[in-house]
Amino acid sequence: MTYITDKDFKNEDFSEKGLNEADYENCNFSNCIFSGTNLSNYCFEECTFEGCDFSNTKITNTAFKNVSFKNCKLMGLQFDECNPFLLEFNFTGCILNYASFYQLKIKGTRFNRCTMHEVDFNETDLTKAVFAECDLAGAIFSFSKLEKADLRTSINLMLDPEQNQLAGAHFSLDMLPGLLGKYNIKVD
Known part of the structure; x- marks a missing residue:
């Protein structure tokens, strides 16, 4: 090689x-x-x-x-097909729409000011991950591990707290509707 x-x-x-x-x-x-x-x-x-x-x-x-990755266009990439050995990356100002991180263990990954529409985070270990000022419209979190993750400054988050591990995760009050959406509760 x-x-x-x-x-x-x-x-x-x-x-x-x-x-x-x-x-x-x-x-x-x-x-x-x-x-x-x-x-x-x-x-x-x-x-x-x-x-x-x-x-x-x-x-x-x-x-x-x-x-x-800084200011890169990474649309539709199948990161779940990458070699998982010592996998470590971070993203700043990137477009990650339609990407997949399915079942990856990417603890502590930083996503800063990224557009992440329809991203697949199903069964992903995002312990201590940081989503700073990200647009998560349509991002899918199911059976994901988000313990101690920081999502306070991101927008358009929708996830079911009963289907994800969220102990110690940080959210803002603005995210309450996205966390309670399945209950059809109106938050004013």
Whole structure:
């Protein structure tokens, strides 16, 4: 396997030529297009992606180890198909609509100012995760572990407290309707 370390990639369009198959460590990808590429079985460790487009990218068995995504378009990505070994990432200003984190153990993950419409968090371990100023419209939380998670500044959250583990989780008063929605209670 080829190893690429400490390299900067800027304004590259990998959707046409593809990204060389390798393990990438401590690399920075800025304004790159991965749309429609197959990154299956790649490894990214301590890498940063900023302003990148991953629309329709295949990430089966891809390893993301301590990876940061900033202002990236990650629509529809199946993170649940990633390699779970040492899986660790965080997201700032990203569009994650229709992504799936189904059954992942991603404790302590930070989502900052992300748009997360219709994201699948079913059976996901989000213990101590932070959702700061995120739009969670239509996000699905069922049998998820949200213990000690912080969702106070996010909007459009709907979840059933009886189907999720919420001990120690932080919510704002504005979220009360989204937590009581199944009871058809009106909160004024």
